[in-house]
Amino acid sequence: MTIFIYLLTGGAFFYSLYRDREKSKRALRVGARVFLGMLPSILLVVGLVGLVMGLxxxxxxxxxxxxxxxxxxxxxxxxxxxxxxxxxxxxxxxxxxxxxxxxxxxxxxxxxxxxxxxxxxxxxxxxxxxxxxxxxxxxxxxxxxxxxxxxxxxxxxx
Amino acid sequence: MNKRKAQSLFRRFLPVGVVLIIVLALSHHDPHRGRAVAGAAGGYLVEMMKILPAVVLLMGLIDVWVPKALIQRYLGQEAGWRGVLLALAFGTAPTGPLYIAFPIASGLLQKGARLSNVVIFLGTWAAAKIPQVMVEAKFLGLSFALLRLVLTLGAILAMGYLMEAFGKVKVPTKGVEEE
Incomplete structure (x- = not known):
């Protein structure tokens, strides 16, 4: 599944670069923003997963x-x-x-x-x-x- | 960094901090268990970080190439089967939590979009976004993710028609300029 996700995203990104360099840069920035926005919940859930599995x-x-x-x-x-x-x-x-x-x-x-x-x-x-x-x-x-x-x-x- | 920004950062990371303190206290109290907790958490963090870069980039690409303004323009106009298909297709595209979609849905209804299509659009946005389905398949298996997707889409279509037929839903109107 991981490989599939990377192939799909990679293909889409290169096609996007080919079509419009500016938009692709913006997509990278949006992606980074989404990632940072998700970070607190990711860390929280990872911690909870640890507590659940460990305890x-x-x-x-x-x-x-x-x-x-x-x-x-x-x-x-x-x-x-x-x-x-x-x-x-x-x-x-x-x-x-x-x-x-x-x-x-x-x-x-x-x-x-x-x-x-x-x-x-x-x-x-x-x-x-x-x-x-x-x-x-x-x-x-x-x-x-x-x-x-x-x-x-x-x-x-x- | 100004004070308000620092405060909001603090608030967002507070729950994480609390969990971290619990884990640390536990490791201090019972090193064996602490290691088990840290190991499990670390394993999932690695799994998550392996796929997230690709997932968020895909979200960014969709966001840039299928802007929300475009969705709003098309979904307000199309009716019949084309409207249903468009509502389904556009619902799979956006990034962001469902509550971002509420004002969009409200705007669509005011522009005359069918209630069932808007319900379908909201449902797909909530449950059937492409990056979300891929992460689900990775962690819970392809058959789990696909079966849940198919059942959810069926339920969403049914919900759209049920609400239109029996809901007597009146959406609050407001000035179009307010958007």
Whole structure:
């Protein structure tokens, strides 16, 4: 996957350089800005991953969000994702570490899906721009969708 | 560096500092466990740093070549299937968290874009950005990432139509000049 990402980005960048040198420079600057913006959350999540992997015994993790927890575990994970505000890109290593410690596929899918689509912390901005009804509907349906997606994935991927 | 900048930097890195202090205190108290924590954290940091340069450059390239103004112009006009496809395609492109998209969505609705298309655009922006899917595939596996992507896209399409049909959503209007 890493090689694929580099090939794709490298190809795109050289094509961009060929087409427009100025724009490519700007893309580099935007990329650097995005990287710096993400840095605090990356370091935070890396630290949390370390604490989770180093301290929490796998039994604890699988007790709360393991395959045996079923619907309750999925719900807990979905709620956690809804209130958390970290860039989704940064959440994937955390999710992977939880899977390696025994979290079920369904709970992880629920967490990631609500993390990206449901935003409790950002709801005030959404209400201001798009109204209360819109916000309630979009977040409510997204939450429901996350649960359905998680349950489906838990069945399909084992 | 002025005072306000320093303050905001401090606030942004505060949680990291707290975690770091916990890790250090732990290592002092129990060196064996401390090493396990540091090892796990370091391993993930390396994995992350291996791909991030490519991922953020890709985000930069998309940002430059598919500017948000372009998205706004096209998505406000196109209707029917072309509108749906455009909403899906444009949603995969932007960089930045979802709350940046709310004002754009609001502007689109005021310009007469269909509600379902705007919901689809927001959903794709949130869940189906290309660099995001690639990082997901790296850490959680290609089949996990692709299956979640397909299911999410299906859910987003359904959400768009459900909200349009049953939501009775009225979006707050404001002066166009305000943008």
């Amino acid at each position: 929490l015994p796998p039994e604890v993790i699988s007790y709360y969000i393991g395959p045996g927890t079923g619907f309750a575990g999925t719900l807990v994970a979905a709620l956690a994702g809804a209130v958390t505000l970290i860039p989704s890109i940064v959440s994937f290593p955390l999710a992977a570490s939880l899977v390696s410690l025994g979290a079920s596929i369904g709970t992880i899918a629920a967490f990631i899906t609500t993390l990206t689509m449901v935003g409790i912390v950002t709801a005030p901005i959404e209400i201001k721009e798009l109204g209360l009804r819109f916000t309630l509907w979009r977040n409510g349906l997204s939450f429901l969708a996350a649960i359905l997606i998680a349950l489906t994935m838990g069945v399909v991927l084992i």
